[in-house]
Amino acid sequence: MSTIDPAHPSGDDSDLDRVLHGVLAARRRERTVMSTSADRAARVVREQVVEGHLRSGTRLPEERLAAALGVSRNTLREALSQLVAERILVREPNRGVVVSTPDIDDVRDVYAVRRLVEPAALAHGTGHSPARIATVEAAVDEGQRAVAADDWPGVASANQHFHRAVVALAGSPRLDAQMHLLLAEMRLFFHLMGDPEPFHRPYLDENVTIARLLTSGERQTAADRMTDYLIAAQAQLVEAFASQG
Amino acid sequence: MSTIDPAHPSGDDSDLDRVLHGVLAARRRERTVMSTSADRAARVVREQVVEGHLRSGTRLPEERLAAALGVSRNTLREALSQLVAERILVREPNRGVVVSTPDIDDVRDVYAVRRLVEPAALAHGTGHSPARIATVEAAVDEGQRAVAADDWPGVASANQHFHRAVVALAGSPRLDAQMHLLLAEMRLFFHLMGDPEPFHRPYLDENVTIARLLTSGERQTAADRMTDYLIAAQAQLVEAFASQG
């Protein structure tokens, strides 16, 4: 339709068409980021949950929550649908949504995914650019600095950055997005557990080792270390869940 | 709370409590499956898209679609939010939702995920039960029967079952769900391409080989075959996209 359709074979306009088409696409992307108020509401609730201000099991009554967020109940429900799809919230039919309470099987499953994906990203990922490897190293440094400052929330955060950076070595936006969701679930686990230190202290050195192996190109060895790492971390979390959660 | 709260330390009631708690959880799951009308609407639209009755790029006007599905516009919007999250639809702000039109980068990314996950599930999956291996073999048989009947949609369907069964070897519900979404996207690719035969014919024998290797316990070899398979399939699809899509 009109001059902006690149399918139209109008001779020397084709270059212009391509450019204009690109401009349109860019504007569309631009608007996509500011997004709708349902998305904004979802972002706020998501933040509150992963930061631990809304704890597992908390009910989220639609009317009060909508009022608090300054949106209508209908708009809020769109937001909640999103978060349910992300597994951050759970919908109990006719009872509303609650902040999800992961059980021991969720822990096992999340680690099953991670044990499959993270070592594979290290060993066989097709996106091992210097920049991405540098991001892994940066996350390790961030963790070292945080532990030196005795900042355990900071260590937890750095640890997430580390694992996201590892998955990013696969070079796949879809995998990155998936890992983002998994790590959000992980934060729910830790909020159930309380003190984060015992769950991060043992693995700081491992992060350093894996990063070093990665830098020196020993990808398979790095992957094997990551496998052991994840098995140990899973065992620790499962045990903690079994004994207290 | 009342008698069904397992946190209540009431001596020998704890066994009973656990049982009752389980019953409640089961009922909740039960109700979850019949689900809301937004979910039903989402299922109908999803079906129409993956079956190819709604083609890439088609606009989905809210008013008409809501009327067609017999739900209100608000309810429909909840359904559409879900499908946007699944990448089956794309929301263009102030312009509504359209059936998503995957581009060549989407093809590459979907295959990047598959190349990471599927071989890893074969080589390192922790759910290689006889039953799951039998499911893989059943999918191969299904494909052989379909090709014998010259039923190419049937072959395509069997092929999906094969790959889902392979991923299921990881024993992870989350990974299964993720793979389900990826395969739905794959169907969009194929609908853009037209005739499914050239995209499935070359890989039928590979499926047989991989299943055989799996049955005989040669997991790493099976994984390597799968890697080659996926690289070839990706190359074919990328080329087809570049030349016509």
Next chain:
DNA sequence: ACCGTAGAGATTGTTCAACAATTCTTCAAT
């Protein structure tokens, strides 16, 4: 005291109607 139950109150699932903001169409004027 214990149990079941009826009914009141609250919350969800869903619909309808409306309106501002934005996009698409049409069509006349240059």
Next chain:
DNA sequence: ATTGAAGAATTGTTGAACAATCTCTACGGT
């Protein structure tokens, strides 16, 4: 052929409403 402006159509969002379902409480029977 391009521009611009009025008009129609669609989306984003709201508010109010109502039936269905769930929760809690108080009551009465045993």
